[in-house]
Amino acid sequence: MPNHIQHVVVPGTFDPVTLGHVDVINRARHLFPQVTVAVAESRTKRGIGTAFSLEERVDMLREALDEQGVSSLGGVSVLPFTGLLVDFCRQQGAGGVVKGLRAMTDFESELQQADLNAQLAPDLESVFVMSNPGYGYVSSSIVRELALLGGPVEMLVPACVVRRLREHYGTEG
Numbered sequence: 001m002p003n004h005i006q007h008v009v010v011p012g013t014f015d016p017v018t019l020g021h022v023d024v025i026n027r028a029r030h031l032f033p034q035v036t037v038a039v040a041e042s043r044t045k046r047g048i049g050t051a052f053s054l055e056e057r058v059d060m061l062r063e064a065l066d067e068q069g070v071s072s073l074g075g076v077s078v079l080p081f082t083g084l085l086v087d088f089c090r091q092q093g094a095g096g097v098v099k100g101l102r103a104m105t106d107f108e109s110e111l112q113q114a115d116l117n118a119q120l121a122p123d124l125e126s127v128f129v130m131s132n133p134g135y136g137y138v139s140s141s142i143v144r145e146l147a148l149l150g151g152p153v154e155m156l157v158p159a160c161v162v163r164r165l166r167e168h169y170g171t172e173g
């Protein structure tokens, strides 16, 4: 009998969560019965830290997954983590990591991370889903830039995140 993976982790910085992330989490949940979304502290991200605190990013994700109907599938939880992803997966008893791939530009760094994680935890499977073509260009960094400049972000992020971005950047969008 093959030992099917029951529980996967979808990790990321989620600064902030986008509709592209929500799509990946939703698809991970359709592939596996239990999904833990792991929000990395990422204190050293871009050398300057994140725009939103770890607590804010976790809150936004929970709200976004409720708003977008993913929570109602059941089996989805959101937790913060610090330290190595492989250690978090081990603590949670997860057998795999699911990530979304957009363009070729994502591939190199994702392969590097997957190879490193495979060295650190040979039993942990890395699974990639191709991003929904409608969200291929969406990233947290373009969302932050648009929001900072007062541009429209409604088509890129859940409504609850639009509100948080306006509060954070003090713009009307």
Ligand code: PNS
Pocket (backbone or CB within 6 Å): 011, 012, 013, 014, 040, 042, 083, 084, 085, 086, 113, 116, 117
């Ligand atoms: O959304 P991001 O910033 O592309 O996510 C990257 C993340 C958080 C998944 C990655 O940096 C990570 O796994 N960080 C935890 C620390 C770790 O395990 N590092 C070694 C693997 S890169």
